[in-house]
Amino acid sequence: MIEEFIFTNLPALMVAVPLLAAFVCPLVAQISPAMRKMWVMGSMAITSLLGLLLVMRVYTMGTFVYVFGASTPGLSIPLDSGGIPIRIVFTVDAMSAFMDLIIAIVGFCVILYSLSSDERRTSPQYYYTLFLLLIAAVIGMVSTGDLFNFFVFIEISSLASAGLVAYSVEKGRAVEAGLKYFMVSALGGIFLLFVIGILYGQYDALNIAMIAQRMQFTMLDKIALVLLVAALAAKCGAVPMHFWTPDAYSLAPSSVTAMLVVASQASLYGLFRFTFTMYHLSLNYVTIGWTIIVLGVLSMVIGVTMAIPQKDVKRLMAYHAISQTGYMLLGVGVGLAVLGNETAINSFGTIAMEGGIFHIINHALYKGLLFLTAGAIIYRIGTRDLNRMGGLGHSMKYTMIFFIIGSLAIAGIPPFNGFASKLLIYESVYLFNPFLAIIAMVVSILTLASFVKVFHSIFMGPPLPEFASVREVPLPMLLGMGILATLVILFGVFPQTVVNLIVAPAVHALIDQSGYISAILGGA
Amino acid sequence: MMRMSKIVRTCADLMYPFVVIFGWYVIMHGHLTPGGGFQGGAVVATGAALVIVAYSYQEITSMLKKAVLMVQESTGLLLFIGAGLGGMVLGFPFFFNWLANSGSLFGMSVPYGPNPGELNTAGFLPLMNIAVGIEVWGGLTLVILYLLSGLEKGEA
Numbered sequence: 001m002i003e004e005f006i007f008t009n010l011p012a013l014m015v016a017v018p019l020l021a022a023f024v025c026p027l028v029a030q031i032s033p034a035m036r037k038m039w040v041m042g043s044m045a046i047t048s049l050l051g052l053l054l055v056m057r058v059y060t061m062g063t064f065v066y067v068f069g070a071s072t073p074g075l076s077i078p079l080d081s082g083g084i085p086i087r088i089v090f091t092v093d094a095m096s097a098f099m100d101l102i103i104a105i106v107g108f109c110v111i112l113y114s115l116s117s118d119e120r121r122t123s124p125q126y127y128y129t130l131f132l133l134l135i136a137a138v139i140g141m142v143s144t145g146d147l148f149n150f151f152v153f154i155e156i157s158s159l160a161s162a163g164l165v166a167y168s169v170e171k172g173r174a175v176e177a178g179l180k181y182f183m184v185s186a187l188g189g190i191f192l193l194f195v196i197g198i199l200y201g202q203y204d205a206l207n208i209a210m211i212a213q214r215m216q217f218t219m220l221d222k223i224a225l226v227l228l229v230a231a232l233a234a235k236c237g238a239v240p241m242h243f244w245t246p247d248a249y250s251l252a253p254s255s256v257t258a259m260l261v262v263a264s265q266a267s268l269y270g271l272f273r274f275t276f277t278m279y280h281l282s283l284n285y286v287t288i289g290w291t292i293i294v295l296g297v298l299s300m301v302i303g304v305t306m307a308i309p310q311k312d313v314k315r316l317m318a319y320h321a322i323s324q325t326g327y328m329l330l331g332v333g334v335g336l337a338v339l340g341n342e343t344a345i346n347s348f349g350t351i352a353m354e355g356g357i358f359h360i361i362n363h364a365l366y367k368g369l370l371f372l373t374a375g376a377i378i379y380r381i382g383t384r385d386l387n388r389m390g391g392l393g394h395s396m397k398y399t400m401i402f403f404i405i406g407s408l409a410i411a412g413i414p415p416f417n418g419f420a421s422k423l424l425i426y427e428s429v430y431l432f433n434p435f436l437a438i439i440a441m442v443v444s445i446l447t448l449a450s451f452v453k454v455f456h457s458i459f460m461g462p463p464l465p466e467f468a469s470v471r472e473v474p475l476p477m478l479l480g481m482g483i484l485a486t487l488v489i490l491f492g493v494f495p496q497t498v499v500n501l502i503v504a505p506a507v508h509a510l511i512d513q514s515g516y517i518s519a520i521l522g523g524a
Numbered sequence: 525m526m527r528m529s530k531i532v533r534t535c536a537d538l539m540y541p542f543v544v545i546f547g548w549y550v551i552m553h554g555h556l557t558p559g560g561g562f563q564g565g566a567v568v569a570t571g572a573a574l575v576i577v578a579y580s581y582q583e584i585t586s587m588l589k590k591a592v593l594m595v596q597e598s599t600g601l602l603l604f605i606g607a608g609l610g611g612m613v614l615g616f617p618f619f620f621n622w623l624a625n626s627g628s629l630f631g632m633s634v635p636y637g638p639n640p641g642e643l644n645t646a647g648f649l650p651l652m653n654i655a656v657g658i659e660v661w662g663g664l665t666l667v668i669l670y671l672l673s674g675l676e677k678g679e680a
Contacts, residue, residue, distance in 0.1 A: 005612075009612055009617070009618065012612065012617065012618035013618075016605065016608070016609060016612075016618060019605055020602075020605050020609070023598055023601035023602050023605060024598070024602065026594055026595075026597075026598050027595065027598050030591075066617065066618075067617060068617055068618050068619045069611070069617060069618075069619040069620050069621060070616075070617055070620070071616060071620065072616075072617070073617045088619075
């Protein structure tokens, strides 16, 4: 009975549980701080569990369509609607499930970590309300099959993230970063709303599948596409719209930064979803594919070159996050550029996309881990300036090990997960254009160089007298980092299994537009 | 912060009930006329803002407790999501309108043809409007109070 209830309502529960938890959090916090911690952790654990169940359900039984407010969950087209899916529909296909998996894993680790790291904050009840709202919004963004609903969730995520970035005021610098992030997000939101207006005016539908079926690729659709790519590329922090990223990532609390990485990737998901599923072959895929490739290469090169001179450890990592986003854009962009070319897509296009998509989950894991280790160091020594750190390897051994795992993974060294996805990207992109593959490798080497420097200045050297009292961080923080580090290694040791199990179906779901449409509109 | 003159305070006292009643009218008729929970809640919060402007900060905080407003905010949100979950508990999808045409609260069927608008229709939509109204009323008042407390510290 309860099992059946959960299984029929999985996509809705994924959003409803964190939302409900967020709203109850201030009330529970009135009782005692311990109750608040249990409430936040418990609700996040349930959300993650539901996420894993949903992922298993989607990978075994195919696309899960859930219609809000209908008389039965699967009734996407009401009988008297004239064949238009008028209600809000959640369409969880393999690609959405893949993103849900990332959120379930990273969200759980981050909340676990934040129980210790954020206990010194003022009004923690509102902090966790915003945090759970952000998680609910990101889940909604990747699950929804409705264009306007996507806009609503992206706005919720922008508002919640801006609040969280500004949470530790830091003499006004964090507030400035939050404001900057909010301005970029608001601008992106307006672009998106304009796109929705253009598409709704032409096709009388808001459902992505319906618009995809009716897509004509008129002049207006081209304008809509430009606005869409600009808005979502800005939200995911691709160069040249990246200027909010270093500020927001470095000044937000570390647990929030790890979640912001996932939120940016949800925007990346939106970019891929709209170009592949909504426009598909109707767009000029070579031009748009190359646009995304150029964005990716710019992000890779500029991100890493800006990262090298940084002295603030989190700012440095933020620039690396931009650089790694470039890899995902490059991989999937190559897939898009050869979308209509049957032989090319079969020989290397899908592999490039697999690399790009695989890199999304790998990046969420190791970048989340790196931001959490940076947070652990800042939590103990209170400074983020690399020049003032040193000798911490003597006192924070576990944090050091996690940092090594994370930095080797980001630099693409085997046997860590970054190597697996980067190798897929190098191999396939080389067949597409050798020059791009060489840039990708050079960027990877620069990343390694940069992290060697960071590792040396944080952990190496004799123990410094001012850090004599520094101890290892509390257990919940270590556990949060430990889960991510374990997954980084597991994904690196068994890459083929992971690619076959979760990445390849996600790539297939992106390419297979007719499958997405028929899941909603039924065999059309 | 100084309190305003007696004229302003008396006017605010006189205006307050009307502003609040108009706000609740907008909330309650959300499913029939333009406006709804958010707009009506904002109007009610304007009433609170009027009183806050007219009286001093100390007098206001003895009348409006931040803790109460916070609970009010959460109650509104819980009522909203509870109305959504209600459909799920009854075996329908999330946000199913389980009160529409049920004959009970707000459960009247909408009469066919031109009519002045029946308040007792639309199922759980009025409930949602009331929930959002309560939430926005509490939330906006809280925002104004917090802004005011910042001012208080700066000028004291």
